[in-house]
Amino acid sequence: MSDRITSVTVFSLTLPRDVPYLGVARPGEEPNARGYLVRKGNRTVYPTFDRSILVRVEAAGGLVGWGETYGLVAPGAVAAIINDLLADFTIGRDPSDPSAVYDDLYDLMRVRGYTGGFYVDALAAIDIALWDIAGQIAGKPVCELLGGSRTRPIPAYVSGLPKATRPERAELALHWADRGFTAFKFATPVADDGPAKELETLRAALGPEARIAADMHWNQDAETALRLIREMEPHGLWFAEAPVRTEDMAALARVCDESTVPVAVGEEWRTEWDLLNRMDRCHIAIVQPEMGHKGITNFTRIGHIAAERGMDVIPHATIGTGIFLAASLHASAALPTLRCHEFQHSIFEPNRRLLEGSMDCADGYYRLPEGGGLGVRPSQEAERLMQKI
Template sequence: MSERVARVEVFSLTVPRDTPYLGALRPGETVNEKGYLVRRGNRTVYPTVDRSVLVRVESTSGAVGWGETYGIVAPGATMAIVDDLLGPFVVGRDPHDVAVIHDDLYDLMRVRGYTGGFYLDALAAVDIALWDLAGRLCGLPVVKLLGGQRHHAVPAYVSGLPKPTLAERQAMAVEWQGRGFHRFKFAAPVADDGVVAEIAALREALGPDAGIACDMHWAHTAEQAIALIHAMEPHGLWFAEAPVRPEDVDGLARVADRVSTTVAAGEEWRTVFDLLPRVARRACGIVQPEMGHTGITEFMRMGQYATAHHLRIMPHATIGAGIFMAASLQASAALAAVECHEYQHSVFEPNRRLLDGDMDCRDGAYSLPTGAGLGVAPSGEALSLLQPFR
């Protein structure tokens, strides 16, 4: 009898942080009774902890694969989808049929409008776990199952400078530059003196050759974004990320057409179908798939479509225990058009202890974890923190 999926389990993983993601609270920002805060600069909710949803898939022979997705808000919603709906339809399937299983699960709810949000986040975690399991059963790293390894190291850029003052953010950037990193991205919602002052100060500190990008966090109209990008361009803006609201495809295309700087977008997209209308409008020059939302199957489809249309790929960094970070690196290494990968140092570094494996980021580049499957697995400490779905 051929190998089959015997069991699918889902867990939440919560890890305390010293300061919330993006840094200390700004004036007017408060934490509610659920531990959430809303950043005034982008009107988006964040938890005060690191939290993700993990999926464990076990085969009939006892082999195990792990997946991970976002659980930063309402993790119970994602967990319920895995436990009640997706998991039971995976049990009994051949774990080598990963893309087929992905499409079957996608089809279950597509006509009901569930083409995004919690449903596809849950599907992403299951998909990653199945790719990990397939690699382990074959004794190969996932990148080899995706067509072969094109990159042995993936260049990284430092994302976020979570310090309370501009002077401290300058100093933090210089410190990372001293560690061999020469590309950076700052977050507009916590650029307290404005994005122009932020990039001017960083350029002064980092010199003329450093790449400096701005994450605009979907906070502007097209005309506002165009004006801000024009104001930053004299300081050597590397790229402008998420300048308008995600649903404003026309606005994104207008920005891309009116500025010299390359526009980047895509971290909130779930499938290649989100990419199609943006590519048709030439609305961005850099595509940023986020493994925690896409899973490996859709990440690769998005990457291949972007490559065929001569776009650059700079994957968004995954925020979690690191399992879907490893998945992102495995997929990135298989795509020719991947130019750089985001490095969320404020999450990656403190959470190293949550993984077994040799995934690393130093001297300006990621090294892929070695070994079969994703090359990583939850550490003993991470396993002790897992909370099953109830």
């Protein structure tokens, strides 16, 4: 066909932040020379800036699709995988069947055990771009290619309260409540007075009807996670996210069995196999696919498996320019058990100038971008900031 892929180009885009993700650095969290800091509460590295990997895929007929994945740390790793390996196996392919291309690219490294990490992140960016082109070829938004839009607009919850003190974080939550949002999530690694006290303060500020979740950042063993959940429970905990280390399936199984609060997991997973290998052992209540790690193909597969097993889907959001957020909204709108979608306001709001398109989040709901494919593309300002790598 005339629309076969002709080129794949990789860019990085870096933006400064006034305050690092999750809020001001605590004592002992000073950034290094590369701008990376380690949060003591979860022992995980974060940059002091926003950074994404963007992929521009062009077809012979002149159509251009955009994809995006994480570039927070070591962005050259993702770029090298695409430039040295994946691009040449994508060029010449038919973009109208993105899942077939994805499966072929995934299998390239099967015998080497590359089932996650930077490799599958790189695949996600290409997959999103191919779905963008497929939608443009069909003259339909991606959500319609995936079976139609079940949920529009999409309910959103406010994620992250990056202020220095507990009263300030409650005040920020109230700011968003006044703008029509009724669901919220805080991060336990930066709940300096403990998760229970944090939730108690938020509950007092937001009232009994607000839904409030806790992101526990994979930082506990089962015993500790269950204790913290029990301490938060009297204050009305919506769900407990990532309560134990992702490698420890036995701990997850125990927490799912013993917690009376719904347990949510899956942000860091890359493929449907991560869910399949856990769901018979762990009574997971909520699945949280993250588009930047999975691409539309695996995000959708995970969502449908979750629906078959009666699990709710509340996708993780985005730390990027908005390309993979748009993809996440399109894929989410087609899922049977979608309940809500994360709204990373501290990234979405300052970075919305980087996109052209009608995507928005207001009054507690996301509005999907309109038009064929994803319905968004980098703005002229974004293209000026992008660096080819």
